[in-house]
Amino acid sequence: MTITPRELYQIGTYAAGNRLLDLDQRSVQAHGDRTNSITSGHRACQGCGEVLGARFVLDAAMRACDGKVVVSNSTGCLEVFSTPYPESAWQVPWVHSLFGNGAAVATGMAAGLRAQGRDDIRVVGQAGDGGTVDIGFGPLSGMFERNDDVLFVCYDNQGYMNTGVQRSGATPASAATANTKALGAEPGNIFGQGKDLPRIALAHEIPYVATATVADLHDLERKVAKAMTFRGARYLHVLVPCPLGWRSASHDTIKLARLATESGMFGVFEGERGDVTAVSPIRRQVPAEDYLRLQGRFAHLFGEHPRPDIVARLQEQADRTIARLGLLGAEPHDHTLEV
Amino acid sequence: MLEQVEGSRAVADVVARCRPQVVAAYPISPQTHIVEALSDRVRAGDLQDCTYLMVESELGALSACIGASVVGSRAYTATASQGLLYMAEALPNVSGLGLPIVMTVANRAIGAPINIWNDHSDVMSQRDCGWIQLFASSNQEAVDLHVQAFVIAERTSIPVMVCMDGFVLTHAVEEIDVPDQQAVDSFLPPFVPRQVLDPDEPITIGSMVGPDTFTEVKYLAAADQLAALEVIDEVADDFRASFARESGGLVRGYRSDDAAIVIVSLGSVHGSICDAVDGLRSEGLAVGALAVTCFRPWPEGQVTSALARATTVIVVEKAFSMGSGSIVGNDVRLALADLGATVFTAVAGLGGRPVTADIIRRLVADVRDGELEADVLHFIDVDRSVVARELAERRPARAGREAIR
Numbered sequence: 055m056t057i058t059p060r061e062l063y064q065i066g067t068y069a070a071g072n073r074l075l076d077l078d079q080r081s082v083q084a085h086g087d088r089t090n091s092i093t094s095g096h097r098a099c100q101g102c103g104e105v106l107g108a109r110f111v112l113d114a115a116m117r118a119c120d121g122k123v124v125v126s127n128s129t130g131c132l133e134v135f136s137t138p139y140p141e142s143a144w145q146v147p148w149v150h151s152l153f154g155n156g157a158a159v160a161t162g163m164a165a166g167l168r169a170q171g172r173d174d175i176r177v178v179g180q181a182g183d184g185g186t187v188d189i190g191f192g193p194l195s196g197m198f199e200r201n202d203d204v205l206f207v208c209y210d211n212q213g214y215m216n217t218g219v220q221r222s223g224a225t226p227a228s229a230a231t232a233n234t235k236a237l238g239a240e241p242g243n244i245f246g247q248g249k250d251l252p253r254i255a256l257a258h259e260i261p262y263v264a265t266a267t268v269a270d271l272h273d274l275e276r277k278v279a280k281a282m283t284f285r286g287a288r289y290l291h292v293l294v295p296c297p298l299g300w301r302s303a304s305h306d307t308i309k310l311a312r313l314a315t316e317s318g319m320f321g322v323f324e325g326e327r328g329d330v331t332a333v334s335p336i337r338r339q340v341p342a343e344d345y346l347r348l349q350g351r352f353a354h355l356f357g358e359h360p361r362p363d364i365v366a367r368l369q370e371q372a373d374r375t376i377a378r379l380g381l382l383g384a385e386p387h388d389h390t391l392e393v
Numbered sequence: 394m395l396e397q398v399e400g401s402r403a404v405a406d407v408v409a410r411c412r413p414q415v416v417a418a419y420p421i422s423p424q425t426h427i428v429e430a431l432s433d434r435v436r437a438g439d440l441q442d443c444t445y446l447m448v449e450s451e452l453g454a455l456s457a458c459i460g461a462s463v464v465g466s467r468a469y470t471a472t473a474s475q476g477l478l479y480m481a482e483a484l485p486n487v488s489g490l491g492l493p494i495v496m497t498v499a500n501r502a503i504g505a506p507i508n509i510w511n512d513h514s515d516v517m518s519q520r521d522c523g524w525i526q527l528f529a530s531s532n533q534e535a536v537d538l539h540v541q542a543f544v545i546a547e548r549t550s551i552p553v554m555v556c557m558d559g560f561v562l563t564h565a566v567e568e569i570d571v572p573d574q575q576a577v578d579s580f581l582p583p584f585v586p587r588q589v590l591d592p593d594e595p596i597t598i599g600s601m602v603g604p605d606t607f608t609e610v611k612y613l614a615a616a617d618q619l620a621a622l623e624v625i626d627e628v629a630d631d632f633r634a635s636f637a638r639e640s641g642g643l644v645r646g647y648r649s650d651d652a653a654i655v656i657v658s659l660g661s662v663h664g665s666i667c668d669a670v671d672g673l674r675s676e677g678l679a680v681g682a683l684a685v686t687c688f689r690p691w692p693e694g695q696v697t698s699a700l701a702r703a704t705t706v707i708v709v710e711k712a713f714s715m716g717s718g719s720i721v722g723n724d725v726r727l728a729l730a731d732l733g734a735t736v737f738t739a740v741a742g743l744g745g746r747p748v749t750a751d752i753i754r755r756l757v758a759d760v761r762d763g764e765l766e767a768d769v770l771h772f773i774d775v776d777r778s779v780v781a782r783e784l785a786e787r788r789p790a791r792a793g794r795e796a797i798r
Contacts, residue, residue, distance in 0.1 A: 124590045126460060127599075134601055142597035147590035149463045150599035151486050155456035158448065162415060162460025162468070163590070165444035169414035169466050175592060193456065196449030 082110070082117045082275050089116040089145060096143035097135040101304025103268045103294030103311065104132055104209040108180065110271050111207050111292065112146055114278035119176045124163055125149070128156030128181035128190055131216040132209065156181045158193035160204040168203070176282060177203065183210040183224035186291075187251045198258035201286040205278070208251065208289070211296035219299040223249045226319070227371070228364050229351045231299070236354035245367060252323070255289040259328035266322060267293040269311035273334065277324065293320045301350020313345035318372035321379045336381045342369045395570050400532035400562045403569045404497060405430030407536045409440045410577040411495075411543050413469040414584075415461035417446040417454040421476040422509045423559035424499040428471050451479040455494070459483065462492040463598055465589040467543070470494070473559055474501035477515045481522070488523025489614070490599060491587060493546030493553075495539065496524075500660065500711075501559040502744040510745020511559040513659060516688075517712040517720050523614060525553040525621060526689040527641065530663040532562050532569050534686075537640030540572060541628045543581050548628070549621045550587050556688075558661040560745065572636060580635050618690040625687050643692035644699050645684045648674060652681030654757060655703040657696075657725055659685050662709060662741075662748045669753035680757060685721065696728040706734045707760055709753070711742040718770040726768065737765050739773045746774060 082088055091112035098105040115123050124147045127133050133150045136143040151159045160179030167175050179197075181190055186208035197204055213231050214220040221231045221243050228242040236242050255263045261284040266274040274292060281288040295302060295310040302310055314320040315334065319342055322334035343365055346352040355361045376382055398406075405427045408416075416435070418428035432447075434440035444461075448454045451472050458468035472480060477498055487494055498516050502508040516526055525545060529535035535557040542553040557563060572580075588596060602610055622643060629642035639645065647667050649655050656666050663684040673680040683699050685692075700706055706729065708722040719726075722738030729736060737760050742748040752774050759765050759773075 122592045124464060124592065133599075137597055137600040139600040139602040139606060142600060144597050145595055147592055147595040148597050149460075149590060150601075151456060151459050151490070152482055155452055155459070155483060158453040158456030159460040159463075161446065161448070161453070162417060162457030162462075163464045164460075165415045165417070165446055165457060166461030166464040166466030166468070169442050169444045169461075170464070171442070172464075175464075192449050193453045196453055200446070200448075 081272055082114045083271070088113045089121065091116060091146045092136060092143045093145055094143070095141065097138065098131070099298055099304070101297040101307045102131075103296060103307045104182065104211055105135070106268050106307070107209050107274065107292045107294045108132055110268075110274050111180070111278050111290070112178065114275040115176070115178055115205065115282060116146065118279040118282035122175045123147075124175055124177055126151070126156050126160040126163060126177070126179040128179075128185035129153035130182035130185050132180065132182065134216055153185055154189035155193055156185055156190055157197040157204070157206055160206065161193070161197050161200070161202040164203045176205070179204050179206040181206075181208060182216070183208055183212060184214045184222045186210075187223040187249055195258070198255060198260050198287045198289070201260060203285050203287070205281045205288045205290065208291045209294045210291055211294050211299060213296070213299045215296050215299040223247075224251070226368070228355065228368060230354060231351065241354045241361070242351070252289070252291045255291070256325045256328055256330070258287070260287040260289065261285070262288040262324070262326055264289075264324040265291045265293070265320070267311040267315055267320060268295070269308050269315060270322070270334065273322070299351070301353070302348055306348055310345065310348055313340060313348070316340045317342045317345045318376040318381055319345050319368070321375040321381060323379050330379065333379045333381055335383070336376065339382065342372045394573075395568045397566055398569050398571070399426065399564060399566045400535060400557065400569070401426030401499075401564065402430050403532060403536050403571050404539060404557070405434070406571045407539050407577070408469055408497075409434045410572065410574050411469070411540060411581055412467065413443055414466035415444050415446065415458065415468045416470065417448050417457035417461070417468070418470050419448050419451045419454045419472070419476060421451070421473050423501060423563045424471045424473045424476070424497065426563060427497055427499070451476040452483055455480045455483040455487065455496070458494045459487060459490070459492060462494055462586070463490070463590050465584070465586040467584040468494050469496070471497035471499065473499040474503050474509075474515045477519060478503060481519060484519055484522040484524060487552045491550040493543075493550055493584075495542045495546055495553050495555065497539070498554050498556045499559040499563045500556050508744040509559075511561050511711070512743045512745070513556070513711040514743075516554060516556050520689050520720070523551070523618070524689065525549075525551050525625070525687070527553060527555050527625075527687055528659040528685065529555065529557045529562060530645075530661055530684045530686070532557075532565060532567055533638070534640045535562055536569055536571055537632060537636070537638070540577055540580055541632055541641045544628050545621065545625055547584055549617065549624050551617060551621055556660065561661045576636065580632070622687070622690050622692055641686055643687045643695045645686060646699050647682040647684070649681030649683055649699065650702070651679060652703060653679040654705040654707065654760070655681045655683050655700055656707045656709060656753065656757070657683045657685060657700070657721070658709045659688055659721060660711065662711065665748055665750050666709065666753050668750040669757070672750065672754060673757060678757075688721070691724050693724070693728045696725060697732070700725075700729055700734060701732060703734050705737070705760060707737045707739065707756060709739050709741055709748070709756070711740070713740045713770055722770070735767045737767055737771070738769070739771045741773050748774070
């Protein structure tokens, strides 16, 4: 893509509207012939980041694969709100088996298609963070190390939202959840726990790993399309704010995703075969506090008994991510689709 | 053609001839020889158009089979013991989704205490998970049951476990006729899935079903299970017609037609029981045996008619329900509720302890001598002195009726 300077009329955002771009550079969603992989009528909450992410991911995958995609979906919000029998919001071939086995089901789908000589049909596995980093991790790690031909997408809303907002291995430190309440001297989720699955995925040296958020949907679509240019195991980790679990306003979903990246609380990068190859630089750094204050799950850090010490520790975490990925002062990566 | 071959190897050979498109397995004794041989087949190119997956766990193995099956591929796995339990979450998922996966279970005890040898506590723990459970009484039958299992599974859309006793069968080398490729091909048509994930006709598989419909779904599954009894019987008949031998089916009697005493069992112990029956017959006793080949669905009608003339029924089983008692015996007792036979239940062969013809003969003698109480689970071939000493130490003050003998 050639970069053409445009004057932006939107305030508080760096997302250039589709309408400012040439038709062929607009998002998949901007095209009338998009799949609508997940269509209207599902029961997602207002402001749900996960359903937005899933829609963009699968429509982009369908576009990239000429409509030949089959999907394995682990148990979770995305599964529950989309398939209350006898209805289904899915317009792609879709299977739900269990909570912890989504990656293994996807592995089997890819193996079955290979045995039939149907390599033209591509497999996408998708799950929330619980189904990815916790209960589903064994089969996912197996899928990675065997380099099975699957794109696995984690929609990370940082907790078990479907079961009532409990802590997962992806919940940030100090966040209040149903089982890490804002009680005691160290309120909320414990520091020093949790896992960084994108980096763990990268350590498997699979062909492609990327993170993204629903704040930069062009970037998300581009990464899906790029993932589909590879064969073998690929992993896409998408930050999807959850108004219910984060106790945030439903109209703040995109804003929160952007603040997560602009503060360094969530690093956006791409990697190939074990190495980071590109990052989305922070263009206007904001303090972590800006991100935290909009979320009720961090309200105990700013209330009657504020905890600037904890906010400082979270800022340290963001600074560490920024330093590790070089998010400040990095050149914007080339958005040209390598397809 | 008869050949001297290990049971596992013969099963691998026949499974390969069933042309699975995906084999996914995780190693666990005593199943390993089966899947090792299949891995060789795929690597050597003998088994074409098949993907062999070395997965990270048994849950992964069965889940990969689920994925393969929903895209329309014939899928196979094998496991045992703890491995079957590690799959437990996926087992009812497979049957609930109606996926015709075939799995060999090389029956082995479950721990603790850890024990790698044979009994039936693994499959018995999963008897209500909606899979058809077929038990092989010999390696020949184990081989034949696999061919039948794919036909039954794909005709009924119900998954099938072929249960073969670990080590006793899996590691035994004996004369087996493994059907050749042409014979298997003519018996087992290519897999035509009932529903499949196809980009041209997108469907949703695995919806969430609420209280308004869940009962009806389960009712239909239960009806399908009972209807499968007929299919299992038919397939065994077809098999007899094609291969000129008896294998599979629901139940099979041995010298039981005129027997006053019939010994009921599952799996390879039937062979020892038949030896005991021959011995007792030569002494003039009207004793027979009944092998239950199909344990789930439970062929109640066939069990009732097979035992209709017996006055004494002895059930020998290699598992029991902890805290309750007999498993197979309770089903048999219900099947005989309207008849006059007295039912004795005996657990034997736990954790690989041999069940010899002599032990069976002693059991029959004890029953005839009135040494055993009916309708109570008896542990036979147990070291009474050891358990009596331990029990005395644990609860010296308590006396009274023992639930088990």
